[in-house]
Amino acid sequence: MTFAWDDLRFVLAIGRSGNLAAAATALSVNHSTMFRRLNAIEASIGAKLFERLATGYRPTEAGQRLIEAAERMETEALALDRDLTGRDTRLSGQLRVTCSETLGLKVLTPLIRSFRDRHPGIVVELSVDNRQVDMARREADVAIRATRPAEGDLFGRKIADIHWGFFAARDYLARRSRPKILSALGGHDLIGWADNAPQTKAGAFLQRQVPRATFGFRANGFVSQYAAARAGLGIALLPIYLAAEDGELVPVLGRVADLVTEMWIVTHRSLKDTARVRTFMDDVGNGVKREIARLSR
Template sequence: MDWNSFRLILAISRTGSLKGAAKTLGHDHSTIFRWLNTLEATFQVQLFERSAGTYRPTDAGERMLLAAERMEEEALALDRDITGRDARLSGNLRITCSESLAYRLLNDLLVEFRARHDGISIELLVDNRQLDLLRREADIAIRATRPAEGDLFGRRLADTAWALYASPAYLAGKPTPVAPGFAGHSFIGWDTAATAAAATWLTDMVPGAAIVYRSSSLINQMMAVKAGIGLALLPCYLGDPEADLVRVAGPEGALTRELWLITHRDLRNTARVRAFFDVVGRGLVARRDLLEGKG
């Protein structure tokens, strides 16, 4: 057996399908299907139970999965250890943050970062999911949550405040928005599967019939407010700078979150990671009033 066999087991187990494994490993579905069949034929054992298109490990598959996870962790630990010793201000940094932070704040800060450290290239993963820093899905994350895993290192930068926004054209001739219920007003909300605190707040505070438009994108929600569809709950750093939006309520204290810059402990002394913490971290702290809805 080689490492690719274990990677195959990991990918199928984590995605639950051959299609998901193919995407993870960068191959087509037929190749993954052929590899799995070859592996099972070699050991003369079934590694996955197939039911309604979902693949679940058998006992033999679970045994191989545990071994694969141990091997992966050792490989990742070695990678972090070697990378953590890197004193060069060059190479690649994989950064992850939310769509709204990338849109409003990060590009301006990256201009300064690149001016100071032009030997470092940036790969930005704009994703509202929390990518796994332990598995090196990213090197650095900018998150609105305190790091919980013991192997992560973080720097608290500021709080992030949320408020309700509308366009002046939408508000013309309408009653003043008053909580709870905000009677007489339409709302722009999240997609029905969203679990974000802002989505929960809207569900608790606003009748379902008042949410007339939904989107999984905060940028799209902001543009819908500009178009006059209704009110939307936005981070203050996103809504306040828009000249054609007005804040009509808030900030909502229950939605305030801490903003953190996070990396793995093994990487915190890598020169390019330290440089990013210095330039981008300092730049975000300098924008604290905007992030906290005070500016």
């Protein structure tokens, strides 16, 4: 029997997510469409591909073989797509970019506006996402992220060192004594990380340096912590570029000498010579470097 890629795509989505609802979301179809397509595929081959369990859909032996075949086909299709895109010399087309919420809020959007003014044929699609996306699967063409790329198929460069500091609202400091040393933070309301938040170097530093601090507010992202600090909920450890030039916030204790993180701009190695990717990485990457340096002085 010959399988259409579209059928295999449905099987792969269910295999990856383990349930129809998440698979439907991944493929931008509704739940009933997923249900009908799976039943039709199983009927056409005369075999069950998934066991329907209370906990989700578990692939049968036949289903697992199809999932593995679909993964191989997807890998080849993505490699071909990257290869063809990598030969593109036009300064036009779609460019998918991902960055953290803090960078998107404070720095990147104005730089993208300037980039679009110079290159109106390039349509930038920005995904603000704190997770590390899969560049090999073309979840993004360019990523600006806080970690040095460990994957061998990525190409990029460090564009900034990120410096950190404690910040609080003026009215909070008017109500409470201003801490003069790091250990004095234990007597203050601190803004920390929610239990389900991803681990960050800043969060680990906070727990290590102020282990008995009172956390009056917790959130799973820096933008929420920044907003909480502005609202007077406590003292927050933030990237300096995020809090800089904000008249509502006051730096406390100065720059944290023992906490410096990095910012990298990366792409898949096969896309590095694509005109729109190369131009964005040069123009916007250099712009981010300048803005971070200016705001961190």
